[in-house]
Amino acid sequence: MSEAPQVDILEASKEKFVNLISELDDSQFHTFEQFVQSALQEYHGQIHHHHGDEGDAMDTEEHDGSYQPVSDAKMMRLGRMIKDLRTRVPISAEAPGEKTVIPNTPDFKGFTDQNTVHVDGFLFSEEDVDDLCEEGKMSRNYCLDCKSKNCAPLNFISHSASVLQLQFLYQVALADKVKDKVIVDVGSRLGAVLYAGHLFTRARKIIGVEINEWFTKLQKDMIKQYKMDDRIEVMCKDIQTMPELLSKDADIVIMNNVFQFFNDLPMQQQIWKFVRAETKKKSGLLLVTLPALQDQLKEAGLSANKLMKGWVKEVKLNYDGGWFQDLNDDELEEIKQVHLYKVL
Template sequence: MASETIVPPTVGDQADCNEVNTCHVDEFLYDVEEVEKLAKKGKLKRQYCLDCNSRNITAYYFSNAGTIIGVEMNKECCEVQEKIINQYSMNQNRIKVIHSDVMDRSDIVASSNIIVANVLDFFVDIEKHKKIWYFFKQHIKKGSYLICNRSITDTLESIGLSEELIDWLSICKPCRQENEIFFDLEDFMDMHLYKVN
């Protein structure tokens, strides 16, 4: 309300709050669940632009990739991903989620420049796990990148394929180019980047 006076604190753990980075919501009128609903509807913004202080912002894709395709074998996970794509008004011609076993989509794998592979240990048995890595070796094109959240050496050793497939990939070191910050390396210590030989 315009008649209410809000004075941001200047001491204590909330001294960093000000009229630009903080939106006052009366807890008497709006409980946590109501605030969450308002945020989901876009009526209350949780972020703002550090450059101009605008709250009129949307999700930004940290990629100039023409198309981003996710292949997911769990239908429920696909539905969640599609809901997020719709919720944030992402370009559905650019971002797609396909409900399928990746081994049934060699067309997508063969045409991809970057593949992000989950650890498969918890989702398939050892024989299927081996088949997937043979499939990847057959269909991922030379020069493409493979991102894994586990060392490929550990992955292949655990299923007995390290001798057979280790020369297929080269380790890439993350780098920072001038005026570009990709990510904080400490936050992604478990991510591994490889290039297909």
């Protein structure tokens, strides 16, 4: 269908809808509004499922609602680590010579090397970025043709979980599931998941697997400096060379958008199939992904339903449970990137 007829249908539908609600009196309007909202939600779900993979919906279970508080002293210690890291890495938090690839997917349509900035979400909050812009160290816009009036917003990409995401991860999603357990962070990069895990939890062991030597050394230096080597270990390896780490050692595996920006599609597919095959050997193993596992598999060109069937069920998290005060819409969307799954 051409674009023009689609526009005509849309405009005609809008007109019909307005005419329809104009016929309702005040007593009927509220009931009709509730009906429309529920109908739209249902239809949205059908569309989402239709555009996904064929097959049955994935099994789910509800999160138990546990919450683990974190003291101000621990948050301040994490803040000191962040300030320290800012002096050791560039704003983009990219390793020397590191090459990242902007995925050719709908989520990143229009993103280019010219209009995209890498800013580490662990090191810099939105407020920090605003401060950097005010100081002239960064801009939120770029010039389209070197004329000052013709500017467009830059796209921002982070390769680390933010502090808020880490708080939600450990204080809510994994609140009562970590004590005496082994956590494995695949692609540990700056070590954000490791440091927060050490501060926020009583995990027995926290293992980072990082393929980049520069990032590995950085993490080891931080771990030694802040005396976290009693429970944290970092390995400079490709996760595909360590199957038993996933199939036997780990109780919890964390993956923060770990393959998409660093591997081509065939390699992403190979790694995801490896992760599935090894984690599937340990029933009850918990997987945490940012963003949703379904989305990451689809972005890698894989059938999410086919791979997830017989592998995991999602543990539905309550993002708006009042865990943190005064979350704005952007912050709520931020923690909604955290997803929890249990191996069947």
